[in-house]
Amino acid sequence: MAKVLLVVVPLAITIYAVIDAIQTENARVLYLPKLIWIVLILLFTPIGGIAWLVTGRQRGPQSGRRGPSYPAAPRGPDDDPDFLRNL
Numbered sequence: 001m002a003k004v005l006l007v008v009v010p011l012a013i014t015i016y017a018v019i020d021a022i023q024t025e026n027a028r029v030l031y032l033p034k035l036i037w038i039v040l041i042l043l044f045t046p047i048g049g050i051a052w053l054v055t056g057r058q059r060g061p062q063s064g065r066r067g068p069s070y071p072a073a074p075r076g077p078d079d080d081p082d083f084l085r086n087l
Contacts, residue, residue: 010046017041017049021056028058 021029021037029037037056041048077083 010049013046013049013053014041017052021052024057030056030058032056 018038018041021034021041024034026034032040037048037052041052044051
């Protein structure tokens with residue numbers, strides 16, 4: 001089982017990193033051109049893939065996980081201006 005993981009995990013990291021590098025827009029690639037990143041990912045398995053995932057691309061605004069931004073609902077009838085207006 002451990003021998004299988006030693007093969008499968010680096011292979012999965014490499015495949016994921018190559019697909020991610022191919023799909024990333026050129027403007028979001030950092031430090032090296034996209035083609036060089038892909039070559040490095042394939043040559044230095046899994047170190048190249050890990051390097052790509054950590055430093056090779058810009059993180060967008062969705063990198064910080066926050067909850068959904070729903071509008072704040074009134075907590076009670078006293079806080080609802082429409083309810084108070086109808087009194």
